[in-house]
Amino acid sequence: MLxxxxxxxxxxxxxxxLALTAxxxxxxxxxxxxxxxxxxxxxxxxxxxxxxxxxxxxxxxVQYGEFIVNAIQGDFGKSLVAxxxxxxxxxxxxxxxxxxxxFAMGVALLISIPIGILSAYRRNSLFDQLGVTxxxxxxxxxxxxxxxxxxxxxxxxxQWLPTGGGGSVTHMILPTxxxxxxxxxxxxxxxxSTMIDVYNEDYIRTAKASGAxxxxxxxxxxxxxxxxxxxxxxxxxxxVLLGGSVIxxxxxxxxxxxxxLMQSLLSRDFPVVMATIFLISVIYSVVNFLADLLYAxxxxxxxxx
Amino acid sequence: MKKAFGLLLMVLILVVAACTPATNVDEPxxxxxxxxxxxxxxxxxxxxxxxxxxxxxANTDLNYVxxxxxxxxxxxxxxxxIEGKIIPNLATEWSNPDSNTWEFKLKDQVVFHNGxxxxxxxxxxNIDFILDETNKSFYRSRWLNVxxxxxxxxxxxxxxxxxxxxxxxxxxxxxxxxMEPSHVKELGLEKAASNPIGTGPYKFSEWKxxxxxxxxxxxxxxxxxxxxxxxxxxxIPEFSARLSALMxxxxxxxxxxxxxxxxxxxAQGNVKxxxxxxxxxxxxxxxxFYDGPLKDKKVRQAIRHAINVDELLASVLNGYGTxxxxxxxxxxxxxxxxxxxxxxxxxAKQLLxxxxxxxxxxxxxxxxxNGRYPMDSQVAQAIQAQLARIGINVDVQVNxxxxxxxxxxxxxxxxxxxxxxxxxxxxxxxxxxxxxKNAPYxxxxxxxxxxxxxxxxxxxxxxxxxxxxxxxxxxxxxxxxFQPLWQQADIYAMDKKLKFEPxxxxxxxxxxxxx
Numbered sequence: 057m058l059x060x061x062x063x064x065x066x067x068x069x070x071x072x073x074l075a076l077t078a079x080x081x082x083x084x085x086x087x088x089x090x091x092x093x094x095x096x097x098x099x100x101x102x103x104x105x106x107x108x109x110x111x112x113x114x115x116x117x118v119q120y121g122e123f124i125v126n127a128i129q130g131d132f133g134k135s136l137v138a139x140x141x142x143x144x145x146x147x148x149x150x151x152x153x154x155x156x157x158x159f160a161m162g163v164a165l166l167i168s169i170p171i172g173i174l175s176a177y178r179r180n181s182l183f184d185q186l187g188v189t190x191x192x193x194x195x196x197x198x199x200x201x202x203x204x205x206x207x208x209x210x211x212x213x214x215q216w217l218p219t220g221g222g223g224s225v226t227h228m229i230l231p232t233x234x235x236x237x238x239x240x241x242x243x244x245x246x247x248x249s250t251m252i253d254v255y256n257e258d259y260i261r262t263a264k265a266s267g268a269x270x271x272x273x274x275x276x277x278x279x280x281x282x283x284x285x286x287x288x289x290x291x292x293x294x295x296v297l298l299g300g301s302v303i304x305x306x307x308x309x310x311x312x313x314x315x316x317l318m319q320s321l322l323s324r325d326f327p328v329v330m331a332t333i334f335l336i337s338v339i340y341s342v343v344n345f346l347a348d349l350l351y352a353x354x355x356x357x358x359x360x361x
Numbered sequence: 362m363k364k365a366f367g368l369l370l371m372v373l374i375l376v377v378a379a380c381t382p383a384t385n386v387d388e389p390x391x392x393x394x395x396x397x398x399x400x401x402x403x404x405x406x407x408x409x410x411x412x413x414x415x416x417x418x419a420n421t422d423l424n425y426v427x428x429x430x431x432x433x434x435x436x437x438x439x440x441x442x443i444e445g446k447i448i449p450n451l452a453t454e455w456s457n458p459d460s461n462t463w464e465f466k467l468k469d470q471v472v473f474h475n476g477x478x479x480x481x482x483x484x485x486x487n488i489d490f491i492l493d494e495t496n497k498s499f500y501r502s503r504w505l506n507v508x509x510x511x512x513x514x515x516x517x518x519x520x521x522x523x524x525x526x527x528x529x530x531x532x533x534x535x536x537x538x539x540m541e542p543s544h545v546k547e548l549g550l551e552k553a554a555s556n557p558i559g560t561g562p563y564k565f566s567e568w569k570x571x572x573x574x575x576x577x578x579x580x581x582x583x584x585x586x587x588x589x590x591x592x593x594x595x596x597i598p599e600f601s602a603r604l605s606a607l608m609x610x611x612x613x614x615x616x617x618x619x620x621x622x623x624x625x626x627x628a629q630g631n632v633k634x635x636x637x638x639x640x641x642x643x644x645x646x647x648x649x650f651y652d653g654p655l656k657d658k659k660v661r662q663a664i665r666h667a668i669n670v671d672e673l674l675a676s677v678l679n680g681y682g683t684x685x686x687x688x689x690x691x692x693x694x695x696x697x698x699x700x701x702x703x704x705x706x707x708x709a710k711q712l713l714x715x716x717x718x719x720x721x722x723x724x725x726x727x728x729x730x731n732g733r734y735p736m737d738s739q740v741a742q743a744i745q746a747q748l749a750r751i752g753i754n755v756d757v758q759v760n761x762x763x764x765x766x767x768x769x770x771x772x773x774x775x776x777x778x779x780x781x782x783x784x785x786x787x788x789x790x791x792x793x794x795x796x797x798k799n800a801p802y803x804x805x806x807x808x809x810x811x812x813x814x815x816x817x818x819x820x821x822x823x824x825x826x827x828x829x830x831x832x833x834x835x836x837x838x839x840x841x842x843f844q845p846l847w848q849q850a851d852i853y854a855m856d857k858k859l860k861f862e863p864x865x866x867x868x869x870x871x872x873x874x875x876x
Contacts, residue, residue, distance in 0.1 A: 088767060091770045093422075094423070094499055102502035103770075139415075149570075204605075207601075207602060211605050212605050219605040220602050221572060221611075222572055306599050
């Protein structure tokens, strides 16, 4: 167990390091940010002056070395735009993203699991066919489109809900639904197919023979076994959700890290981009690590492999 | 298992409940609409902007979104009227004892939001703030000609420049805002950056990062109490979402309506559209830095004859824009009428022939940003089609904005590119910023033009200066230095009951608005 833990923790460090390295060089390919900050009529010497002040005149490997040394100490520098601690700016927005992600995950699980079980139980019924169709649509519909349609219908036409922004529970409903849409479709499909597999297992037949109702058997004995692979799926999606959904946050002007990432990319605010990527990769690795732990707890076979 | 599931559910609900703050909620959509529909005038105006402010410190960051918000908190020494003409603000009058000295008389009895008096010391503090390198003000590059600010007496400030600074009033009108010195000193820059104190019509109330900035009326404002008690700037990055918020009544005013949505919006019952000819110009650079055929003046002239700006305006921009023939827009204080290159395919072909070029052999690249200027990439495609009419082969290259700008700055552009410039309210900044050796934006450089520009910049006499810029404009047109297109039209959509007249400088001066 200890070896397993050590290996996983080490892997996490590697993932975060590689993500930071890749993004560091990729954003620098997009050009020098200095030009975006100065007035267009700024003299060349001024441009050079700011470039050296911000350190962009040095060779890339020097910039990278300095970045890594500072990043290890948790220092991502100051935002070029807001001139405040970059990591601080990201952390400030993390609660909003967490709130939305957890809400969306909760909604997705509450909706998809019952539908998945019922679909498996009443296989090929009208309910099942409807469910399958909807999940295919749910997986195919792009986030931004769903978001805009929801805004238009519930915000503009019906005027039941605010069109965007943060603050109250009512502000959460539309972005939550938008964000949960994809996971609902994925989980439902997955639950349905694993339940159908479980349905053919011997222990279900035994349970059936003991006279319990099929629905109870499926949701009781069946779900427990089906939930093992589901954990991985949930963890993957949760990692994505907690990492901030850029599109949903931008469409709903939700004040989370996804929106911040988008804005700082467009304004070439490199320190904030790097701090955001750092947090996202840490969150993603940690969530997956926890999922693996949980997985190992639920299924002891994993630990010995 | 049942217990575990129930427990999980409870934890989830608790987490979500704990994460949900119940503070500072915008009125629900419906409530707002009802408030606006009733006979009582709403308390608040909500203006949606595409991004957040970056700092509440004045004189620091150049970006438009920051500036329009801060101008409701801080006052300048001189400001502009709705047409862009300079008018007194905190400075009541000014004079030039000599061409390197400016003296300003300051308004009496003005107090900051914290009760401290406004005086010459405060003006000096703010000028010094821009000039001090350690403050890293992005305005500093435009203020390098300012040597120092001297306090003559409580109501008089004298500014000494290193060389004649003929457009200094424009710098004052567009850059300098007055912060309360003791407040900034006591709090330090980092804290003052989120807690502004000025003399303006609105006082700071709350800034919720990434969400909104709320200001409340300064009832003691020297130019009279504002008619609208509360203003909120909301940040909605996505255009469709901004528009939805306007249509649902959550937001009362938005800017930069795309030309192709105007008719649709006009059909909405509760919303009206207002258009203002702006001081921003769009143009096609005919790049002489790139070693291509456009180095030849005759080829540039041919291109100008082959591009039909009227047609582009009518068919691509639905008429929203004002055609330009020279380098300056009509709203510029130095504008002079210049001859137009008429749309004439034969003349274009003739000029190409004279340059020894067969149109069919001419292959040009046209770079364009996508969405930075109204219909920019569509305009590029239309130009491609127009030039194809005389056989010129144009390859349109669409760039992300930051990348586009960086290619221009590094002079890595090829034959032509679409770009914008502005606001262009006085001639020097535009001519110097576009057509001198170190300025990469127009892609044009000519040593004789440069000489003319450098000779005109220090001229202080009004008449003589005007004459100099007239000659420069005509010379640039004769050289076909670039292909000017139009002054952008700024299109606003707002609540039908809101009284707001768009300004040429694109500012939202809420003090001038009412319900």
